[in-house]
Amino acid sequence: MSLPKEFALFLLNLLRWLCLLLPLAVVVGSSCALFLWMLEWVTQYRFVHPAILYGLPFAGVAVALSYYWWGGRAGGGNNLIIDEIHRPSEGVPLRMAPLVFIGTVVSHLFGASVGREGTAVQMGGSLASSVARWFRLDDRSTSILLTAGVASGLGAVYGTPITGAVFGLEVLTLGALDYSALLPVAVTSIVADWTCHQWGIHHAVYPVTFRGLAAPGQVPFHVDAVLWVKVAIAAVAFGFASRAFAEGVYRLGPVIRKICPTPWLQPAIGGVVTILLVWLLGTRDYLGLGVVAPEAGGASIVNFFSTTHYDWSWLLKLLFTVLALATGYKGGEVTPLFFVGAGLGNALAPVLGVPGDLLAGVGMVAVFGGAVNTPLACTVMGVELFGGTNIVYYATGCFIAYLCSGHTGIYLSQKVGVPKIWRSGFVPGVPLRRTREGLWTED
Template sequence: MAGVRPMATWQYSFRHVARVTGTSARWGIILIPMAACVGSLCALFLWLLDVITGFRFDHPAILLGLPFAGMAVAALYQHIGGRSEGGNNLIIDQIHEPGGGVPLRMAPLVLFGTVISHLFGASVGREGTAVQIGGSLASGFAQLFRLDTRSTRLLLTAGIAAGFGAVFGTPVAGAVFGLEVLTLGCLDYAALLPVAVASIVADWTCHAWGIRHTAYHVGFRGIPAADGSIFHVSALLLCKVSLAAICFGLASRLFAESTHRLSTAFRTFCPQAWLRPAIGGVLTILLVWITGTRDYLGLGVVSPDPAGVSIVNFFGSTHYYPWAWVLKLLFTVIVLACGYKGGEVTPLFFIGSGLGNALAPVLHVPADLLAGVGFVAVFAGAANTPLACTFMAVELFGAADVIYYAAGCFIAYLCSGHTGIYLSQRIGTPKTLLPQLKPGIRLRELPRS
C-alpha cells in the first residue's frame, strides 16, 4: 500500500497540470484577441490625442467652441448612449453584480467624446476612456463566447487591466489596478494570470502600432554616506516624504469630494444633462481669461511654452509652480462635474506632481523625487489603488526610489478617507474601524461628511 500513494499523487498532479493547461489554452483564445483589440483602440486613441493636442496648440481660438462641443457630446449620449453613461462605475458594478452587461457602443462613444473634449480644451484625462474601451470590448467577447457569470466577471476585470496597461505603458500596474480597483483592501487572485496576460498583450499591441509614452526623468538616486557609498533610503528624507504624502492624501480627498459635490450641485441647478457642459465650457473660458494661460487645458503633460506649467516641467530642478496644482484641480473638477468625457487620472498626475513640486523647496526635498511621489500618490489616494500606483512608479521612474514611492502611496491611501473617484468601489477591508463601514458597501452609499 505504501507504493500506491506516490503513484496516486503523481496521477493527480498530472491531471491537475493537464486541466490547468487546457483551461489556460481556452482562456488564451479569448484573452489574447480581446487584449489585442483593446491595445489597438488605445493606440488609435493616443495617436488622436497627440494630433488634436498639436492642433489645439496651433489654433488656441478653438477653445471658444468648448461649450457647444460639450453640449453636442452630451446630446449624443442622451439619445444613443443608454447605459454607457455609467462609465467606469458601470463596469465595476457589472463585475460585482452582473445584470444587463456593458454595452459595446460604450467604446466608440467614449473614444469620440474624449477626443472632442481634448480638441476643444477640456481639462480631462484618458484613463476613463481606456478602461471603458477595455470593459466594453471584454463584455462583447463574453457575449460572443457565451461565458458564464464568473467568467464574464473575470473577463471584465481583464478588460480594465488591458485598457489601463496600454494607455499608460505600465502593464504590471495595469494588471494590479484591474484587481485592486474593484474592492478596497481585497484582491481576487483567481484573476491574477488573466489580468496580467491581458495587460501585457494590450501594452505590446499598443507599442507595436508605434505609440511611445512620455518619459519622466527622476535623477535622484539616494544620498551619499560618509564613506561615499549610496544607501537606498534616508530616514530624514523618508520622514519628509511621509509628511508630503499626508498632503497628497488630502489633495486626493479634496479632488474626489469636490467632483462629486459639484456634480450634484450642477444637476440640481441644471437638470438638463445636455446643457450642463455649456456651463463647464463657459467657466473654463473664464478661468483661462482670469489666469491668462492655457496651460491647464487638456492633459497638461506638456506645454507649448518650454517654461510653461506641465507635468514634464514639474520634474525639473529649476522651475517651481506653487499654485499650479490648485488651478488644475479647479479646471478639472468643473468640466468633470458638468459631464465632459475623459478621465481623472492624468489630471491627478498633474495635481500630484505639481503639489510635489510646490512642496519640494519647503521641505528641502529634490523636486524631481517629490514630483514623482506626488504623481502616483495622489492617484493612489483618489482611486484607492496604492499597490498599483507603487508598481506604476517603478515602471515609469525606475526602482531606485521605490521606498519613497511606496511610502507616498500607502500614506496617501490612508489619508484620503473612504471616498474616491469610483463610487462603485466596494469596501472589503476598511481603512479605519467605524460601524458604518460594512464589508460590501459601495462608496456611494456612505454618508458624505
C-alpha cells in the same frame, strides 16, 4: 483526480483562456494606440489654433446630446464596469467604446481639462463584456474577463502593464485582492501594452534624476531617515488633495444640475466658465491633459520634474478638471490627477527641502493612489515610470495618501473589503458611495 488528468484539465483551461484573452488584448492595445495617436494630434492642433477653445461649450453639448440620444447604460462609465464585475447582469454595452472614444477626442480638441484613463478603461471593459456575451460565459468568467479588459486599457494607455494588472484587481474592493484572476489579467495587460508599442506609440518620459543610493563604504540601505519623514509629511497633503479632487466633483455636480436640470446643456456651463478662467489667468496651461505645456516654461507634468517651481498650478488644474468633470465632459481623471500630484510635489519641495523631481514623482503616483484607492498599483506605477531605486519613497507616499484620502474616491462603485480605519460591526461589501456619506450597511 490523478495528476495527469489534473494537468490535462489545466492545459485545456489555459488554452481556453488564451483564446479569449489574446485577441481581446490585441484589440484593446490597438484601440489605445489609435486613441493616443488621436490625442496627440488634436492636442497639437489646439496648441497651434488656440481660438478653437471658443467652440468648447458647443462641443460639450454635442457630446452630451450623443449620450442623451444613444448612450443608455453607457453613460454609467467606469462605475458601471465595476458594478458589472462585482455582479454581472445586463453587461456593458459595446457602444460605450466608440461613444467615449469620440467624446474624449472632441473634449481634448476643444480644450476640456480631462484625462484619458477613463476612455481606455471603458473601451477595454465594453469590449471584454461583448466577448463574454458572445461566448455565453458564466458570471465568474465574465468578471475575470471584464477585469482583464480594465487592466489592459490602463496598462496600454500609460505604458505600465504591471500597474494595469494590479490596478484591475485592487480597484474593485478596498483592502482585498482576488489573486485567482491575477494571471489572466496580467497576460492581457502585458499583451495589450506590447501591441500598443508595436503601433509606434511612445509614452511621456518623466525624468527623476534623484538616486538615493548609499555612498561608498556606507551600509547599503539607501533610505535617508530625514528625507523619508519629509516625504511622509508631504504624503498627508497628497491624500488631502486626492480627497479634495473626488469630493469636488461630487459636490459641484448637484449644484450644476440644480442650476441647469437639462443634462445635455450642462457642458455649456463648464465650457463658458473654462473660457472665462483662461481669460482671467491669461494662460492655456490648464487645458487638456497637461502632460506638456502649449508654451515653453508653462505649467505641465513634464516641467514639474525640472528645477523651476510652480506654486499654485496644482490647485488651478484641480479647479479646471473638477469643473469639466462635474459638467459632463468625457475623458478621465488620472492624468489630471498626475498633474495635481506632480504640481503639488513641485510646490512642496522647496518648502520641505526635498529634491523637486523626487517629490514630483511621489506626488504624481500618490494623489492618483489616494483618489482611486489603489496604493499597491500606484507604487508599482512609480517603479514602472521612474525606476525602482526610490521605491520606498513612492510606497510611503501612496500608502499614506491612501489613508488620508478617507472613504471617498473617483469610483463610487468600489466596495469596502477592509475599512481604512476599523469600525466595530463592519460588514464587508458596502459600496463606497454609501461609506462616503457615513452609511456602513448595504441597505
